[in-house]
Amino acid sequence: MGVTPVTLGEGADLDGFRRAVRRLIAEARPPDAVVWQTDGTPSLFDGNRGEAGADAPPISLPRAAADLIRLVVCHRDPERYALLYACVWRLLHGEGALLDIASDPLVARLALMEKSVRRDLHKMHAFLRFRRVTDDEDERYVAWFEPEHDILEETADFFVDRFRRMTWSILTPTGSLHWDRETLTVGPPGEKSALPATGAVEAGWSTYYASTFNPARANPSAMLREMPKKYWANMPETNLIPDLLRAAGSRVETLMSNAPAPSRKKDPAKAVARMREDHVRTLADLNAVIAAAEPFVTGGTRAVLGEGPLKPSLAFVGEQPGDQEDVQGRPFVGPAGQILARAMAEAGIDRDACYLTNAVKHFKFEPRGKRRLHKSPTAGEVRHYRWWLDKELDLVAPKLIVALGATAVQALTGKALPIIKTRGPFDFNGRAGFVTVHPSYLLRVPDEAAKREAYAAFVEDLAAAAALARNPTARSA
Amino acid sequence: MEILDKLAVLADAAKYDASCASSGAPKRKAAADGLGSTTGAGICHAYTPDGRCVSLLKILLTNYCLFDCAYCINRRSSNVPRARFTVDEVVALTLGFYKRNMIEGLFLSSGIVRSADHTMEQLMRVAKTLRREHGFAGYIHLKTIPEASPWLIEQAGLWADRLSINLELPTAAGLSRLAPEKSDTTIREAMGHMHARITEARAERRRFSPAGQSTQVIVGADAATDTDILTASDGLYRRFKLNRVYYSAFSPIDHASGLLPPKPPPLAREHRLYQADWLLRHYAFSVDEIASTSADNMLDLDIDPKLAWALKNRGAFPIDVNTAPKEMLLRVPGLGARAVDKIVAARRHTTLRAADVARLTVSFRRAAPFLITLDHRPGALTDRADLRARVAPPKQLSLL
Ligand code: SF4
Numbered sequence: 001m002g003v004t005p006v007t008l009g010e011g012a013d014l015d016g017f018r019r020a021v022r023r024l025i026a027e028a029r030p031p032d033a034v035v036w037q038t039d040g041t042p043s044l045f046d047g048n049r050g051e052a053g054a055d056a057p058p059i060s061l062p063r064a065a066a067d068l069i070r071l072v073v074c075h076r077d078p079e080r081y082a083l084l085y086a087c088v089w090r091l092l093h094g095e096g097a098l099l100d101i102a103s104d105p106l107v108a109r110l111a112l113m114e115k116s117v118r119r120d121l122h123k124m125h126a127f128l129r130f131r132r133v134t135d136d137e138d139e140r141y142v143a144w145f146e147p148e149h150d151i152l153e154e155t156a157d158f159f160v161d162r163f164r165r166m167t168w169s170i171l172t173p174t175g176s177l178h179w180d181r182e183t184l185t186v187g188p189p190g191e192k193s194a195l196p197a198t199g200a201v202e203a204g205w206s207t208y209y210a211s212t213f214n215p216a217r218a219n220p221s222a223m224l225r226e227m228p229k230k231y232w233a234n235m236p237e238t239n240l241i242p243d244l245l246r247a248a249g250s251r252v253e254t255l256m257s258n259a260p261a262p263s264r265k266k267d268p269a270k271a272v273a274r275m276r277e278d279h280v281r282t283l284a285d286l287n288a289v290i291a292a293a294e295p296f297v298t299g300g301t302r303a304v305l306g307e308g309p310l311k312p313s314l315a316f317v318g319e320q321p322g323d324q325e326d327v328q329g330r331p332f333v334g335p336a337g338q339i340l341a342r343a344m345a346e347a348g349i350d351r352d353a354c355y356l357t358n359a360v361k362h363f364k365f366e367p368r369g370k371r372r373l374h375k376s377p378t379a380g381e382v383r384h385y386r387w388w389l390d391k392e393l394d395l396v397a398p399k400l401i402v403a404l405g406a407t408a409v410q411a412l413t414g415k416a417l418p419i420i421k422t423r424g425p426f427d428f429n430g431r432a433g434f435v436t437v438h439p440s441y442l443l444r445v446p447d448e449a450a451k452r453e454a455y456a457a458f459v460e461d462l463a464a465a466a467a468l469a470r471n472p473t474a475r476s477a
Numbered sequence: 478m479e480i481l482d483k484l485a486v487l488a489d490a491a492k493y494d495a496s497c498a499s500s501g502a503p504k505r506k507a508a509a510d511g512l513g514s515t516t517g518a519g520i521c522h523a524y525t526p527d528g529r530c531v532s533l534l535k536i537l538l539t540n541y542c543l544f545d546c547a548y549c550i551n552r553r554s555s556n557v558p559r560a561r562f563t564v565d566e567v568v569a570l571t572l573g574f575y576k577r578n579m580i581e582g583l584f585l586s587s588g589i590v591r592s593a594d595h596t597m598e599q600l601m602r603v604a605k606t607l608r609r610e611h612g613f614a615g616y617i618h619l620k621t622i623p624e625a626s627p628w629l630i631e632q633a634g635l636w637a638d639r640l641s642i643n644l645e646l647p648t649a650a651g652l653s654r655l656a657p658e659k660s661d662t663t664i665r666e667a668m669g670h671m672h673a674r675i676t677e678a679r680a681e682r683r684r685f686s687p688a689g690q691s692t693q694v695i696v697g698a699d700a701a702t703d704t705d706i707l708t709a710s711d712g713l714y715r716r717f718k719l720n721r722v723y724y725s726a727f728s729p730i731d732h733a734s735g736l737l738p739p740k741p742p743p744l745a746r747e748h749r750l751y752q753a754d755w756l757l758r759h760y761a762f763s764v765d766e767i768a769s770t771s772a773d774n775m776l777d778l779d780i781d782p783k784l785a786w787a788l789k790n791r792g793a794f795p796i797d798v799n800t801a802p803k804e805m806l807l808r809v810p811g812l813g814a815r816a817v818d819k820i821v822a823a824r825r826h827t828t829l830r831a832a833d834v835a836r837l838t839v840s841f842r843r844a845a846p847f848l849i850t851l852d853h854r855p856g857a858l859t860d861r862a863d864l865r866a867r868v869a870p871p872k873q874l875s876l877l
Contacts, residue, residue, distance in 0.1 A: 127523070132576075205579050208574075211489040219526070256740075294632055383677065387631070388628055
C-alpha cells in the first residue's frame, strides 16, 4: 500500500481533519502511510472541502481526545495533524487509555502543544482591547490582535458570551470575526490600520494603570513573564511602563525619607463614637430601609411593613404578606387577617392597640396563569429577614409577642420547632412570647366541626396571651 | 475634581489591597441585552511593572476615612489628597473599561465615611446599579465594613460575587495597637455571619456571594511572626471556610505613621507565606509541620517551605514514584499537584522511569533526590550534607 496524501486547508481545519480521519480509519491506513499537507486555502472560508470521507462512519473517541484535537489543530506546528492522527490510531488500536499516560512521549508532546494553544487563547481573552468606533447609541467596537496560533474561531464563543449586546469586529492577520448582536460572521484578514484612534476611556485606563502600580514593588521580570513584549502593541497602557520604572526608584526614596507626618486633623473620637451608634434608631428609619431594599424572596412587588402603635401590650408576628397584603401594602388584610381580627375581637383584644407584622416582609409567590400562588419561605429566607424583625421588635418594644405559626416561631427563635408542642407561653431569646397557629391554618381545616374547634382554641390562645401580657407573673398559673 | 483626577487618587489609594483575583465565581454569560461573563478561572488583563496582575478595576469609593489605622495611607491623620466617587461615576468607569476588555469586573472598597452603614450602602448600590440597570454579568468584589448593619451585608451578597472583610493584622493585640478603632471581635463575628449566610445560600441554591469570602493580612507591620500569621489563616480556613487569605507585605507609604517599622519587610516573606498557605490548602500540611522547619517562627527566605520540610524530614524519602501513596508524592519538592495527578493516572497503566517523570514536571532536578523510579535511585544523595545547596535554587533573583 502506498502513501496516502491528505490535503487540508491552512490554519485550523478541524472539519477537514475529522473527515480525513474517518476515511483513513475506515480504510485502515496506519499513520506512517499518510502524508499531511496544507494547500494554502484558508480553512476559515470552506467548511466543505475534502468531500471524500464525508460519508465514512464516525468514530468514537474519549471526550478528552476530542478536546485535545480541537485545540491542537489550532497549533501552527506543521506536524500537528500527523501527531494527532498517530494518537487517534493508537487510541483505536489497543491503547484506549493512552491519554491517561501523560508520560508517553507522544502524549506529552501533544499536551505541550495543547498548553501552548490554551495559553494563546488565554492571552487573547486577556490582552485583546476593543476600541470604540461610533459614538451614537449603536455602539460599535473593533479590535486588532495577532494570535500565535490559529485560534480565531475557537475564541469566538468567549467574546460572544461576554460582549453579546455590543456590535464588534475582531481583526487578525489571518481572518476576522464580526458580531452584530445576533450572528457571527467569519471574514477575511484585517488590517491594523482599520483600528480607530484611542479616546477618553483609554486615557482613563492609562491613569488607572499608572496609579495602581506600586513603585516600592517594581519587578519588571515578573511582569514580562506574564506579559511578553509581543503583546504590548495591542495595549495602550504599555507605553507607560518605561517611565513608570524609571521613576520608581526616586519615588520610593522620597517615600522612605519623608518623616512620619503629624496629623493635621484633630482626633475625631466623637465622630467615631457617633458613627458606632449611627444605626437606625426609629421605626420610621428602619421602615425606610426595608422599603428600599431588594426582596430576598422571589415575587413581592413591595415590602409590607408592620403596623400599629409603639410599646403595645401585644405584637403579632405572622409568616409573610399574601396576595391581598401585597396589593394593599398592609399586613393582615386578606382572608387570614380577617379571621385574626374576628378572633381578636372575641378574645377581647383591641386590634388597633396591637402591633401587627410579618416575619418575611415580601410576598413570595409563583405566578400560575393570572394567579399568584403563595409559596412558603425557606429557612434561609426567613433568616435573611430576621435582622429586620429583630430590630423592629426592639423598636416597637411590645410587652408580649404572639408568634402565629411555624415561620414566625422560626424567625423569632432561629429554630424549626413543632407548633403543636410549642403552643403556649414561650421565651423568644429573652422576649416574652406566646406561640399559636397561623390563622390561615384555620381556613384549611377540612371538616366543619374540627374547624370550629380549632377556631375556639385559637381564640382561647389569644385571650391567654392577652392575659399574660397584662400580668406576666401569672405565667406559671 | 475631574473624574480622571479622582481615578488617580482612588486607584492609588486602593493599590495596597492584594485581593485582586477574579476567580471562583460560577460561570456566567451575558443575557441578550446584558454585558459581561465570568469564566470561573479569572483572567489577568494586564500586568503592572510591579509584576502584579490587573484583573479588576480596583478602586476606593472614597479615601476619606474616620478611622486611623496606622498602616493605611487613607487613615484620617494622613495628609494625602482626598477624593470621592459618586455611585454613577464608578458604574460608568467599570462599564467603559469592561467594554474594551480591559477588566474582568470591579473590586470596590472604601474608607469609612459618615457611618459604616452609609458607606456600606454606597458600595452595595454600585453593585446593584451595575447588575440591575446595566445587566452587568462580570465579576464584582465588594469590601464589606464589619460594623455595618447585617441587612446591608445581606443586600450586598445579592449582587456581589465575593465579599471580603479584611483582618489586616493576625493578632488582636496587633490590631488594637495599630488600628485603634477596629475590633478583632467584630471582624471575626462578621466573618462568622458571612460564613453562615454563604453556607445557607448554597444549600438553598440562593444567590449570596457565590465566590465566597476572602480577607487580607498585612505582613511586617507589627511583630507577628510567620507562624502567627499562618495560625491565623489556618483558623480562618477552618472556622469560616474562607476562600483565600491574601498576604500583603506592608509597603512604605507617604506620610507613614510613626508606629510603623521604618523599613518594609522583604517581599520574599510575602511570597513564602503564599507558598506556605498553598501547602495548607492544597497539600494537607499542618501549621505545625511548616513551623517546625522555621527558625524563630519565620519561614526560610532562601528556599520554599515544601523543600524546607523535605530537607528536615529526609528520613521519609526517597519514595517510589510507582508505589508511594498520593499524599506522599504531594510532599516531594518539585512535584506539583497536577504532576502528582498525572503520575497517579499514568502508573495505573505503566511503570514510570526517570525520563517519564521528567516529562511530567519542569523541576525534575529538584525532585530527583527524593524519588525512586524504575531506573533511578538517589542512593546516598538523599542524606548528603550538601543536599540543600544542590537542590536550592542558586539565588533568588526576582520573586513574585
Ligand atoms: S478603616 Fe482603616 S484600613 Fe480602612 S480605609 Fe480607614 S484607615 Fe484605612
